[in-house]
Amino acid sequence: MAKTLEIYYQMEEYLNYCQFTRGMSQMTLKSKQHTYVHFIIDSECNDMRQLTNRGYDLWVEKQVNARVSNRTINTRTAHIKAWVRYCREMGMEIPIKLPLIKKRHEGKVTRVHYTKEEIDKVLTCADEVAGLLIRICFDAGLRISELTHLRLSNFKGQKIHFVGKGNKDRESYVTLDTYERLVDYVSKNGITDALWPGRFGDTCSTDTLRIKMRQAFIAAGFDDFYPHALRHSFATDIQSKGAELLEMQMMLGHSNAQTTERYLHGLDGRQQALFSKYKDSSLKVPGIAPSAHLEIETDEKREREAQQSFERCIKDFSPEQQKIFIEMLVRLSELGEKQRTATM
Numbered sequence: 001m002a003k004t005l006e007i008y009y010q011m012e013e014y015l016n017y018c019q020f021t022r023g024m025s026q027m028t029l030k031s032k033q034h035t036y037v038h039f040i041i042d043s044e045c046n047d048m049r050q051l052t053n054r055g056y057d058l059w060v061e062k063q064v065n066a067r068v069s070n071r072t073i074n075t076r077t078a079h080i081k082a083w084v085r086y087c088r089e090m091g092m093e094i095p096i097k098l099p100l101i102k103k104r105h106e107g108k109v110t111r112v113h114y115t116k117e118e119i120d121k122v123l124t125c126a127d128e129v130a131g132l133l134i135r136i137c138f139d140a141g142l143r144i145s146e147l148t149h150l151r152l153s154n155f156k157g158q159k160i161h162f163v164g165k166g167n168k169d170r171e172s173y174v175t176l177d178t179y180e181r182l183v184d185y186v187s188k189n190g191i192t193d194a195l196w197p198g199r200f201g202d203t204c205s206t207d208t209l210r211i212k213m214r215q216a217f218i219a220a221g222f223d224d225f226y227p228h229a230l231r232h233s234f235a236t237d238i239q240s241k242g243a244e245l246l247e248m249q250m251m252l253g254h255s256n257a258q259t260t261e262r263y264l265h266g267l268d269g270r271q272q273a274l275f276s277k278y279k280d281s282s283l284k285v286p287g288i289a290p291s292a293h294l295e296i297e298t299d300e301k302r303e304r305e306a307q308q309s310f311e312r313c314i315k316d317f318s319p320e321q322q323k324i325f326i327e328m329l330v331r332l333s334e335l336g337e338k339q340r341t342a343t344m
Contacts, residue, residue: 006047011036014086023167027145035076036083048087051096056080070104077101112229113236118222126216129196132178132185133213134230136160139279140172141234141252144227148206150195152186158280159272170253171271175280238278247274 015033018024024032039045042062043055063073081101084094114122119138123131137147146164154162158179164170174182185191194203210227217225235248243251251274 007040007045010048010087011040011083014083017086025145025165025167032079032083035079039076039080048084048094049092051084051094053096053100056096056101069106071106073104074106077103111232112224112226113232114222114229115233116237118220119233122216122220122222125219127212128185130212130216132182133196133209134216135178135181136174137213137227137230138234138237139174139178141231142172143231144206144210146170147227148196148203148209151193152191152195153193154195155182164253166255168253168255172251172253173272173275173279241278243274243278247278250274251278 011033015029015036018032019029039059043051043059045051045055060073060077063076081098084096084098087094119134123134126134133147136142136150137144140160142160143165146162150160150162154160158173158176160172160174162170162172186195191197196204196209198204198208213227213230214225217223231252235252238248238251249255250271
């Protein structure tokens with residue numbers, strides 16, 4: 001039994017390293033944990049010191065048979081390689097030969113994005129909360145995880161200051177129209193902390209917000225929606241208005257390459273000017289009085305997989321059946337929040 005459990009202790013040690021030393025986001029940690037648990041089961045490996053290429057190939061075979069895309073297999077393989085490298089750095093001898101693992105052909109990746117006109121069409125089908133979620137994502141280019149955890153303390157007028165992916169401090173901005181709608185929403189609903197309070201907990205779950213937005217897109221005739229598409233739409237929108245590459249990277253909060261990070265220093269402090277230039281010229285106007293509520297100084301892969309799984313589930317449903325199914329998921333999500341709160 002001890003041998004069977006050993007690999008789970010090894011997994012826990014590596015995930016703790018990822019969380020506390022590397023500062024990885026909760027979404028990344030969940031993705032890694034999901035990959036590792038299924039890898040342990042499918043590869044029949046009880047200890048990382050016993051991991052061989054045969055075990056890896058067995059896992060890949062089961063992935064392929066389950067119709068997992070090559071892109072997803074490559075992403076999960078990267079997680080496994082990172083775990084192996086960490087174990088070796090800790091002095092562990094592992095027989096697997098990483099150079100023998102070849103990247104699988106992914107084919108062309110299709111990115112979904114929407115124009116400003118399409119977003120406006122969707123907003124006519126959205127309720128107050130869904131409309132705000134969509135507007136904030138499109139205005140500020142936020143990730144769904146960043147949107148989920150927004151609080152009043154993140155806002156100062158139209159400016160949003162928050163901790164993004166990789167625990168990096170970021171700032172973004174919403175348009176004046178979105179800001180005024182947000183002020184009204186906060187005032188009417190007595191919001192004092194979490195921007196999207198759940199019925200039974202501190203804040204709505206990511207799944208609940210995803211479903212709320214998807215309902216509006218389906219009602220407007222767009223059945224290919226997933227939240228990260230709004231981030232792509234944000235990038236496409238500012239690019240169409242003339243934003244240069246470095247400006248786009250600054251506004252999106254990207255810092256993947258060290259070379260890019262060095263060149264970004266020349267744009268430090270210019271976020272407000274960039275958002276004013278490409279998204280909302282009203283940011284140039286000084287002295288916009290913020291609401292008393294907002295004046296208080298008070299972060300594609302997993303999401304895409306969840307969306308693809310959802311689409312496979314409802315592809316044969318009629319529009320009416322899809323609506324009923326989505327409403328059922330909302331109720332189940334709210335019930336899950338209630339149960340989680342009860343166990344806290």
